[in-house]
Amino acid sequence: MAEKPRILISTDIGGTDPDDNQSMIHLLMYADKFNIEGLISSPSFGNGNKEEILKMIDLYEKDLPKLKKHSSDFPAPNYLRSVSKQGLHGNAPYIGYSKPTEGSEWIVKSARKKSSQPLWVLVWGGLEDVAQALHDAPDIKNKIKIYWIGGPNKKWSANSYSYIVKNFPDLWFIEVNSTYYSFFSKNDDPNILKSSEYYDKYIKGYGHMGKDFKNYYNGEVKMGDSPTLFYLMHGNPNDPTGESWGGSFEKINRSPYIIVDGTKGTSEDIAFCSLIEFRFKGPVLKESLTSTPFYMETIHKKDVQKWAGSYLGDGNYALKYIPKTAELLNYKFVSDIPELNGYNGTLNITNLFPGKENQTDIPLGNTWFSDKSDPKLFDGKFQGGKTISKWKNDILLDWAKRWEWLK
CATH class of the missing domain: 3.90.245.10 (Ribonucleoside hydrolase-like)
Incomplete structure (x- = not known):
């Protein structure tokens, strides 16, 4: 047995x-x-x-x-x-x-x-x-x-x-x-x-x-x-x-990994379940910062979800996001820091994983x-x-x- x-x-x-x-x-x-x-x-x-x-x-x-x-x-x-x-x-x-x-x-x-x-x-x-x-x-x-x-x-x-x-x-x-x-x-x-x-x-x-x-x-x-x-x-x-x-x-x-300038967005097609990292440059803050410096809001129909961003030091900010399904996903960034606030865009998420290759994909x-x-x-x-x-x-x-x- x-x-x-x-x-x-x-x-x-x-x-x-x-x-x-x-x-x-x-x-x-x-x-x-x-x-x-x-x-x-x-x-x-x-x-x-x-x-x-x-x-x-x-x-x-x-x-x-x-x-x-x-x-x-x-x-x-x-x-x-x-x-x-x-x-x-x-x-x-x-x-x-x-x-x-x-x-x-x-x-x-x-x-x-x-x-x-x-x-x-x-x-x-x-x-x-x-x-x-x-x-x-x-x-x-x-x-x-x-x-x-x-x-x-x-x-x-x-x-x-x-x-x-x-x-x-x-x-x-x-x-x-x-x-x-x-x-x-x-x-x-x-x-x-x-x-x-x-x-x-x-x-x-x-x-x-x-x-x-x-x-x-x-x-x-x-x-x-x-x-x-x-x-x-x-x-x-x-x-x-x-x-x-x-x-x-x-x-x-490979695991699909796409790095996006948060101020510019992207018009690229992205496979569902891909790791997307939005990055921003902003003011240099105290390293001890524990509060969330910015959020991304994703809007699907009337459903709004908030995702917390992070301060990485040296004026660098980032947020990782993974879309779960193929769709046109609207998003915007909200922050008290002017350099991070108000940017918005649309992600075109496609229905085949892992999708097309990106230079930044993880082997x-x-x-x-x-x-x-x-x-x-x-x-x-x-x-x-x-x-x-x-x-x-x-x-x-x-x-x-x-x-x-x-x-």
Whole structure:
């Protein structure tokens, strides 16, 4: 029998998007298939915390007697509580890391365990605690394999992503920016199970976790982070280019990185999920400045989001931003410093990652993978989407058998 994969989950559960709660229920219902070594709360955005993980473990504990009738390998709830840790609340600063957290220290401790297997770090939210762990213990880079649900999470984690990609380009890293969307996206194929109908057909009335599932998206299956688990459940996880429930990926040799003069903007087409760094020259300030010297406001329809810029010293200012989707994105800069205030522009974001080459792109090693770029594998607008949508029925019907256990 094959060894169970060692996994550590970094999640922003309890933040703004309740799909992590759905994914945590899925994980706990398959907990006999993994050696779960850590459950880290890493909310780069929103108010997530470790207590939300513990709440889900409480539900699991109530359903455990029924689950154990089918497998003796389900972990004890108290063990799962013992490996649940609090990571960083909020974003990393411009340099990409800050101070060690309980979560980042647990990543280091878990990665350094003596084992013939790597530690799979499955990232459902931001990269802050992973970046912190790598900064504090660079020796772990060859002991971990990362599967990251990027996309919107990449937008919130621009600074920590930038730190990792520049300093650890030889990591074993699957950066999934779009493939995962196809697991829960609306699909007109009548042969594919509908996410909106699954709850009533397979979950309703089954167990404490089933009752709780209705609290998230009214029971509609989203589980945008579960492809990290699917990847290890079916297929050869050591070959990201092969067939897998969690998608199929291709090696990329560069991470797109575009430097923009904030006063001039750019008319260049930029691939979605590219790292963009706006730079300004301004007055020389005291090095001890801790407040935010300027903000960028992004405007999409009526939605306005604010992004904090940084003072780098010697009159240099900068802000890193990663657009999550193809669009025409309007932005403007706001500051009490006249040299930084009032500039605005539009970014033309295109729908193919990593897009055209730029002189400033960051070179990557031989073990960095991302969504397949073949146009035939797009699922609508989702790059690589068909490499996961083809498995949706298999995944959901397999899970349905486990819901039956909670009848």
